Amino acid sequence: MAKAGTKGVARAQRERQILDIAGRTFAEHGYAGTSLAAIAADAGISKPLIYNYFGSKEGLFSACLTRAGETIAGVIENTAELGHVGPEQAILSLDRIFTALHGQTWMWRLLHDPTTPTTPEITVKHTHYQHRMHTVGAQGVADMLRKADNHDPLDASALTAAWINVFDALVTWWTDHPTETPHAMTQRAARLFTTVFGPLDLDQLPLNNR
């Protein structure tokens, strides 16, 4: 068996590797359902190394959460700045999300884990990313509600939640069908949106996966 001694892996690289495996595992089994021993075994290292780098189980989870949250919120916010609206903006967002999450769809699920610790640090971070996504979603939804002359803030909140959950559903579906390419997912999303909302004008969108 491998004794002690370095394996020539730099800290930054090792941290990324651990974060990747941990994120995947947390997303699949939930925070409470995941043991650090399992993560260590999966990464081919020992438990104390994880503590060396991340301090605690919660610290490790926090790091995973940051990575996932920044990735997803960043993509959505950047896409929103392009100034498209309605279903077209949604397709564009999904396109970017499918690109960014290719091979790491676990990031999305991490933001929806019901077993996260309830410590202030994690809660704050969680709320922060939830809020950023909600904000962007709310803008797209507000337009629709305004046209219908609906100014109820609770209606807006609920519709935003529903809207985000459609994204959630598509990403989750992708997780269950991992052989689908990002390209295929964008195409599928476009077909489905067309079915529900009527014809879309995609030609002018700067899609990654046309």
Add this chain to the structure above:
Amino acid sequence: MAKAGTKGVARAQRERQILDIAGRTFAEHGYAGTSLAAIAADAGISKPLIYNYFGSKEGLFSACLTRAGETIAGVIENTAELGHVGPEQAILSLDRIFTALHGQTWMWRLLHDPTTPTTPEITVKHTHYQHRMHTVGAQGVADMLRKADNHDPLDASALTAAWINVFDALVTWWTDHPTETPHAMTQRAARLFTTVFGPLDLDQLPLNNR
């Protein structure tokens, strides 16, 4: 401190009480994040009594899952048999769901716990209820896709998932806004569906919460 001896509570009643508390706790913290000691304390009884009645933690969870699954799947299936279609059927389903889940929205969340044990019994049960909901959802969706001349089974699968997740979003939103009445929720859902899908004809629907 309370000694041993009966407290005059009949078994059936006690079982319902335990199931209620356990379901709520499992839904909130996930299976893995829940300890039987906590449930026992919440119910004001001791741990062995739970084992007397449910055999094991998994058995308790299984019982919770059955109650939640039968309730939800039953409501959806019964509603589907009334023969309405499209958004009208959806509103009717939501109306019935809001009625059935009043004060126990945890039932919905229980079906989405990522930390459920992976034993055959639980997996089978889980898949069973998931399948029943998916089947009903797929029927509503199939109609829409047929009209758009889309016969891709994967598209149908993905759209069904998205569709169910809209329900999920509204129930989850309700969980986060527990002071809303079922009546208010039905009204809200109707407004939102109108905004998205255009005018609906609700007068002919046998709504519980008009």
Add this chain to the structure above:
DNA sequence: ATCGGGTAAGTTACCAGTGGGTCACCCGAT
């Protein structure tokens, strides 16, 4: 009426395994 036993409801005390977390120590490259 009441005594006594069977049974259902309930508890305390305990065990064994697991999982988070720590300590002292060990290699290998520069």
Add this chain to the structure above:
DNA sequence: ATCGGGTGACCCACTGGTAACTTACCCGAT
């Protein structure tokens, strides 16, 4: 020779699970 990467062995709190015991109620026989 030293410093960063890395580990085996351990601690302890907690959790699932069990055994043995206790108390209250119901009901038939006296």
